[in-house]
Amino acid sequence: MIKDSLSLSILIIEDNLGDFVLLEDHLLEKFEAIRIFHEESFESALVTIKSDKKIDIILLDLVLPDLHGEVLAEKIQQNTSDIPIIILTGYTDIDLARKILSLGVSDFLIKDEINPEILYKTIIYSLERKSYIRGLNKTKKTYQDLFNLSPQPMWLYDTSSLFFLDVNQAAIVKYGYTLEEFRSMTLKDIRPKNQIRYLEDSVNEHGLKGVNGFAGVFVHRLRSGKNIYVEIYSSDIEYNDKWVRLVLANDVTDKLEYTKKIEEQNVKLKDIAWTQSHVVRAPLSRILGIINLIELESFNSEDLPYLINQLKLSGNEMDVIVRNIVSEAKLLNLNGLESE
Incomplete structure (x- = not known):
């Protein structure tokens, strides 16, 4: 018969020596690399559980000298973190089985029905179930952290x-x-x-x-x-x-306000561009025309004072327009926009 090579440490909490020997035989028949710890009471089992011994699974008799029933199962569960627990009992009490299973134990077996095959399958199932639950809890914690953090x-x-x-x-x-x-x-x-x-x-x-x-x-x-x-x-x-x-x-409040500010400034920039291309063009054209006349020397010298006056007027007009453009540009607060 081929034995399972899975390395396990099993704690059997059983006060009946005959039942313990039978369970031990069943385990040795199915597992090749196994360590078995035996305790006969709740108090002694608690010492083993809290020691540095690595326990992979617990087989628990439901009636011990110092504690029994639902209270025993609950106390063991409270002190074993996530170690799978298989309950062993000589009584067929379905209501009790349901209560104990609701505490988080892995399985509930009747002693008279236990054989090597049933015990082996129950242990493997309990270990796989615990591993699956541990994986689910890890995944749940990961998603919970993503949510909370x-x-x-x-x-x-x-x-x-x-x-x-x-x-x-x-x-x-x-x-x-x-x-x-x-x-x-x-x-x-x-x-x-x-x-x-x-x-x-x-x-x-x-x-x-x-x-x-x-x-x-x-x-x-x-x-x-x-x-x-x-x-x-x-x-x-x-x-x-x-x-x-x-x-x-x-x-996105700041983002939308920033976008709105840019759109408003774009409108003002278009106005400035229109001013540059239309309003500035009139005095600039007059200046260029007067300069052209002077260069050609085709005008009466008596007209020179008039032309110079027109140059001054056009120059002043352009100065006012440029100042207005500069003022409007300052109102845009372009530097402040770039720094946000």
Whole structure:
């Protein structure tokens, strides 16, 4: 018979020596590399569990001299972290079995029904189940960390009632509400009153289309009463056996104000450009015409004072226009815009 080469350390908590020897024989028949520890009471088992011995699985008799039943199973469970526990009993009590299994133990076996094959399969199943649960918990913690440690506000909400189910620390800081306050609120409580209908239409449209990703730009109201613009990204996820919506909110208030400022300055720059191309052109044309006359010497010398006066007038006119252009440029605060 081929034995399993899996290296295991098993603690058998059993006060009946005959039952212990039988369990030991079953284990040695199926496992090649196995270490077996034996304790006969809860107190002595507790010492072994808390020692530096590495225990992979526990076989627990449900009736010991110093403790028994549901209380025994609960006490062992409290002191074994994630070590799989298989309950062994001589009684067929289904109600008791259900209660004990609900505590988190791996399995419940009747002693008279145990044989090497059943015990082996139960141990392997318990180890795999514990490994699977450990993996799920690790994944859950990873996602929980991504949610809680995100620098952007995030929350979960019920799509039917719009109540907040959970929010991260960034949302608490940004919006000014505590976690307890958020859980008593709905999405309507962070929207201006004139935006409620827009919110309802957006939620309904998102639900009908089943679209995940960018949902749009919305106005949100902080606890302080200040309104901000936020880009909303959302997706549907399963949470506590129910489908809910996960939302990430990115504050784009400064970005939109910056864009608006640039657009306003672009309008002013166009006005300045028009001034340069049209208003400046008139006095400049007169100046160039007078210079051309002087160069040709085809004018009466008596006209020279008049022409010089016209040059001065045109020059002054251009000076006023240039000053106005400089003043308008300063109003744009171009340097301040570049530094933001």
